[in-house]
Amino acid sequence: MRKFVLAAAMVVAASGVASAQSGPNLIETRQVGFALLAGDFAGIRAVAAAKGDVKTLEGPAKAMGRYAAIIPSLFPQGTAAGNNTKALPEVWSKSDDFKKASAALGEASALLVKASAAGDAAGVDAAIKAVGDACGACHRAFRAR
Numbered sequence: 001m002r003k004f005v006l007a008a009a010m011v012v013a014a015s016g017v018a019s020a021q022s023g024p025n026l027i028e029t030r031q032v033g034f035a036l037l038a039g040d041f042a043g044i045r046a047v048a049a050a051k052g053d054v055k056t057l058e059g060p061a062k063a064m065g066r067y068a069a070i071i072p073s074l075f076p077q078g079t080a081a082g083n084n085t086k087a088l089p090e091v092w093s094k095s096d097d098f099k100k101a102s103a104a105l106g107e108a109s110a111l112l113v114k115a116s117a118a119g120d121a122a123g124v125d126a127a128i129k130a131v132g133d134a135c136g137a138c139h140r141a142f143r144a145r
Ligand code: HEC
Pocket: 027, 030, 031, 032, 034, 035, 037, 038, 041, 071, 084, 085, 086, 087, 088, 091, 098, 101, 102, 105, 131, 132, 134, 135, 136, 138, 139, 142, 143
């Protein structure tokens, strides 16, 4: 009996250690993701502004869409504070709207994928505007300045 209790206590202690120390810090992970997203988007805008080969933008645009699809999963309950997060409480109190704002970025990224794959420079410019609007709309509602 004592042995069993001791073993159970060790399992609990070990899993506590595991959850505290292993695995990524989700707040930092999402912040790094947004920083990479911003760098990706800046590169896309630079190529378009320089009238470069828009076909090269298909890969970076797909990456933006993939990140957009996982944004809501990077804001679970319990990650509203810490790591200097700028996430506003509305992320959790209006989570349906937050999911819609993430989906809007996904849709704009899909437009960008399509236009760049087609080599359609005007379509790329329009999609870039849609992506920028999606970033701004979410930040106004869900991110502190
Ligand atoms: C669905 C909402 C949403 C969308 C869409 C969104 N963001 Fe954000 N963004 C946030 C939130 C919330 C934070 C704050 C995250 C934190 O600090 O925990 C953030 C943080 C950032 C940061 C700061 C990252 C850091 O270093 O801490 C940058 C840069 C950024 N976003 C750029 C962008 C760009 C560029 C786009 C569009 C391509 C975009 N975001 C789209 C919600 C969004």
